[in-house]
Structure formats: structure tokens, C-alpha cells
Amino acid sequence: MSAILNSYFVKTHRLEISITIIAIILFLIYLIGAPQVFTRFPIYRAFMQSMPFFGIIAISVTFVITLGEIDLSFPSIVGITSLTFGSILTVTDGNFFIAFALASMLGMFAGLINGLLVTKIGIPSIVATIGTLYFWRGLVNVVSQGKGVAIVDVADGTWHHALFVEKFLDKIPAQFIWFIVLTGLMQWVYRYHKFGNHIHFVGDNKASSQMMGINVDNVKIIAFVQLGFFSSLAGIFTMYEMLYFWPTQGSGLMLTTLAAVFVGGTSVFGGKGTIFGTFIGVLIIGSLESGIIALGLSGFYVQFINGIMITGAVTIYALIQRKKT
């Protein structure tokens, strides 16, 4: 037992192991408390359907948090890119490529603005992205005049609709497969790509990174740009799932997404994090509401238990961290 506990893998993956144990306990509670729901497939299908919308962003936000920065504007980037995607798809009578290109380019542009405000102007990211959070949501309201956009006619039954959200083998929602694939890819980038490596160094120590020849500003800018891109992707997924745009689209994503990252074990101080942890964090945060209700508790408990989960998880990490140093 102690040999296992002292092995290299365990020592270097304490956070990942803790979060996985927490998730297993949580799902055991679901299973024991509501077997009629959790021994059947539909609840899992519902999870697979809903989690990717914020899960994709959570993976991407992990890069920004590891940098020691934060981005609060992504809910509004989801909004503006969803509106763009829906509108372009409508006016082009269902031209996916143009709609996708313009929406994702706008997402990256919004990320670029965040990155430039933070690096070249020197505004702290929390302040800069509160500004752009309001700016992009405000633009959505002005452009949409508070009205929705329906894309049923141009999207339903198309190949691109199938590609994004239809069920694979009649069971697995396509967005979940995308979510898994993107998580795997981003995990690889995070750990083993030059960019992921630089994210860790800059988040760890900016001055040292500079002396080691890392272009700190560029690393930060790219981090915000990729988050803009993944926000637009989440917006597009949501559009296909709902077949409708509404002006508040994306605004509910902020807290669940950030909660998933922090519950997942990524350090708010920068320099250290885990994509796998964020993935498990998404499973935890994304299952709480349905789980709590299936357990027979009223919806009033959802936020309360969310609070316990988040506070409990970050307390465990802080203690692990303290033991190490």
C-alpha cells in the first residue's frame, strides 16, 4: 500500500487522483440514492448532451488560468459568435463554411482584443475582460434588438447538424465525442506542445520566462485567442442543439465553467494545472443539478451543494499543496 502511495505516478498526480476519487464518490452517492435514475442510460445521455457546451470552454479556460490570468468575457463571446453564426447561416441559406469561418474568426478577434488589452495596454485581465464581457453582450443586444434568430429551416437535417449534435449509433451525442476528442488534443498541447510549455512557464514566473527567451506577450495573446475560438465553437454547438439563438445565450456559462476548472485542481496562482482534472470537474459540476434533483432534494439545494463541492475541493488541494512545500 505505502509502495503505491509513494510511487512516482501517485506523487506527481495527487490532484488528478483526488479529483477522480471525489467524482467516484459523488456518482456512488447518485447510484445509491437514486438507483432508478442512475442505473439507466437516459440520465447519462442527458449529461453527454449538456456537458460539452461548457466543458469545451472549461478545457480552454484552463490554459488562461494556468497563465495566472482570467477571462470573464467568454459568455459574451459565445453570445456574439452564436448570433453571427445564426445570422450568416440564415442569409447564406445554410452555408456552413462561411458561417463557421466568420463566427470563429470573430471569436478569435474578440480573444485578440482581450490579449492586447492585457499585454500591450497593461490592464489586469480581470478588469479588461469585465469590460469586454459587457461590450460584446451589449453589442448582441443592440444588433439583435432583443429578438431571437431561428435556424431550424437552414440547419435541421443537414450534414453539419449531424456532424455537431446528432446521436452517434443512436445513443452517443456527437458533441460529447467532440468534447472527448478536443479534451485529448488539448491535454496533449497543454503538456507537450511548446505553447503549453510556455503557458506553464509564464504562469509560474514571468520575469524568468522572459530571461529564458519566451515571448511572454505572445503566449498570453495566443491563450486569449484560443479561448475566443473555443467560445465560438461552444456557441456553434449550442446553436445546432437549440436551433435557435436568444440574446442571453452563453450568459449562464460563467460560473459553471470556472467552477469546473477550479474543482478540477488548476491553481489560481498560475504555473500548474490539469486538463484531465478540468474534465472531471466538468463531470462533477455538470451532473450536480440533475443528481441533486434525482436524489429527491429540491432544486433549492443545488447552489448550496455546489458551494460545498467547490469549497471542499479547493480546500483539499490547498492542503495537498501545503504538505508538499
Next chain:
Amino acid sequence: MEDLLQLKNIYKDFGNVKVLKDVNINIKKGEVVALIGDNGAGKSTLIKVITGVHKPSSGQVYFKGNEVVLKSVAQSRKMGIEAVYQERALCDQQELWRNIFAGREITNTFGFIDIKKQRKEAEKILRDYIGFTSKAITVDSTIMGLSGGEKQGVAFGRSLYFDSDLIVLDEPTMGLSIQETEKVLNFVKGLKKENKSAIFIDHNIIHVYGAADRFIILDRGEVAGEFNKNEISRDELVKKMIQLHESGKIKVND
């Protein structure tokens, strides 16, 4: 001897603070130059201009006879300048094998790191260049757990591993044991045999005097004096430094 590096009329301001004022320096091939001066004189800033960390506010840099505009650390490394910074330039929470190659990772065409190769080379640096014998330190150790001397060893080994014509050492003996200091000083003396140049910053005049060919005294951002070793004895050099400290001036013909 051939000129390797020339700085001409270098100025550097940080906002309103003028840190370097009209600095002119010349380093020849195979020469060890000591840069001495009080805390805050601008020594570290000057070497960061040379390594591309800071852009000079004005002035010219010549390397091997050609004017260069140093835009980045990467560029200065490529020209053949390596550095051990006073701050050591390491990131605490990252592993040794990542720290050694940070900013110049060994990658494939898509930018993914060749982990195997990087770890193998890091292993070699640990063994051959740093001479770590402690089993507790491996390439997978993070910097956090290392002692001051060990951190220094990593920064040092890293600068030796990459081929260079000029090595800049900013207070390399700070916080080291006597034996470790001895090793560093021997290394600096050994550079000349390979026809490499070095800029060596140290507070300890005894260290400096033994290792360097020439001394440049920096005072509040200006070059206050410059002496070849054959022009000045160690005691005279110490006297000049005390004089400078007390009066703020150096009498050149004392």
C-alpha cells in the same frame, strides 16, 4: 585580439529612471571582463541589454564587427550569447528537463516537444556539466526542492551545454559554498583556453581579480573606470573601489 562585442553610447531608462548613461564597452575574443560596482549601479541591466532581455533606449551594439539590433533573447542566443542571471531564471514549479530547454524546446515540425530527447539531454547536463551526485535530484525534480547552490548549478549547466562565444555570469558565486565557488572560478579561467569570452559580475574583488583580464567599474549607470590587470594590483583595485564608494569619484591617475 579581435573584437567580439562592442557597446556604443548605450542608454537605458525605465520610465523616468535613467539606469544606463552613455555606456561604451568593448569585449575581445577570449577575454574575461569583470564588471564591478555597487548595488544598483546598473550591472544586471547592462547584461540584460546584451542578452536581449531589455532593449536599449538608445545606442548601438556590434557583434563580431556587425551592427545588430537585439530584439529578443532568442536572437542573442542564436548569435552565441549565453547567460547565468543573478535571478537564475528558473521556474519553480516546472521540472528540470523543462527548465533547461525552456524557450528553445526540441520540437518536431508541429511544435510538439521531443520529450525523450529533452529528458536524455537534461540527464547528460545533470551528470556531465553540473556533476549532481545526489540521487534525490533527477530530471523530473522541480526547481522548488533545490538548494541555492543546486539552482545555480542548473543555470550554469544550461549555459554551458549550448554552444556560445560569450558567457555572461551575473553574480555566479552568490550563495555558494567555498568548493562550489572554487569550481565556478576555475570554470571562468578555463573559458580562455577555448577562446571564449565572458563578462563576470561579482561583489568579491578577490574572485574577480583572480579570474578576469580586465575590470570595468560601473557607477550609477556610467563607466567610472577601466583597468587592465597588468595596470593595477589587487590592492589598488580595492582602494579604487573604496575611494569611489566614499567620494563618488575615481582618481584615474592615482
